Amino acid sequence: MSNGKITTAEIIAMKARGEKIAALTAYDYPMTRLLDECGVPLLLVGDSLGMVVLGYSDTTHVTMDEMEHHIRAAARAKPRALLGGDLPYRSYETPTEAVASSRRLIAAGADFVKAEGGRAILPQIKAIVAANIPFCGHLGMLPQHVLEEGGYKIKGRKDEEIVALHADAAALAEAGAFAIVLELVTPPVAKDLSQKLAIPTIGIGSGPDCDGQILVTPDLLGTFPWFTPKFVKPKLNAAEEMRAAITEWKRTL
Ligand code: KIV
Secondary structure, three states, X not given: OEXXXXXXXXXXXXXXXXXXXXXXXXXXXXXXXXXXXXXXXEEEEOOOHHHHOOOOOOHHHOOHHHHHHHHHHHHOOOOOXXXXXXXXXXXXXXXXXXXXHHHHHHHHOOOXXXXXXXXXXXXXXXXHHHOOOOEEEEEEOOHHHXXXXXXXXXXXXXXXXXXXXXXXXXXXXHHOOOEEEEEOEOHHHHHHHHHHOOOOEEEEOOOOOOOEEEEOHHHHHOOOOOOOOOOOOOOOOHHHHHHHHXXXXXXXX
16 A cells, blocks of 8 residues: 555455455445445456446446546546546457557556456456556456357356366466456356455455455445346335435425
């Protein structure tokens, strides 16, 4: 840590100390400020914002301009937490494009960038790291590939998927990623990967044995009540409380 700001080294040190890493998504100023006040060390302006904030059917519609807009809003909260931003779909097709897109997100206020994929995007990841931009990997179910894959599929059930996950995770760590999000990976495979890697795994729907856990904050708080993933147990039904408060206010007019 320096000046209280969480660094990538601190996130890695948390794993070394056996301390669970809490991570949540944040898409604007108030939520970033609130989550930071709660001491969440890792925040992500995820492209999930396309679905839970912008109303798109999936994350492939999110643009670079939209990511920059939301990262700027989140960064205005000046969080102590390490604040990441997702590289949107098709913004990292080549190493040159990956670095240019990453620089835009960093200029908007992100402390690190995240992109989906392993060996398939290794030249891009190496270029990002060589440009001194902190990088977080994302393996398992890749939401930006939902259309090609025909749905959100759990990964790690088939032998070839397990082999690929291990090879991808090792390649990301070797390339200099400081952490890897594991999304919808079968819990035993996620546990095995977490034990083998020196860098932290941050699970989402991948069982309890990852080094940290990330959730889409509206899923946790119930502010997007129209769909909640099966693996999330909301801690609050905020939508219901908001409906009640609004209805009550209308009644008193
Ligand atoms: O887009 C997102 O919010 C994410 C997290 C769920 C990991 O990628």
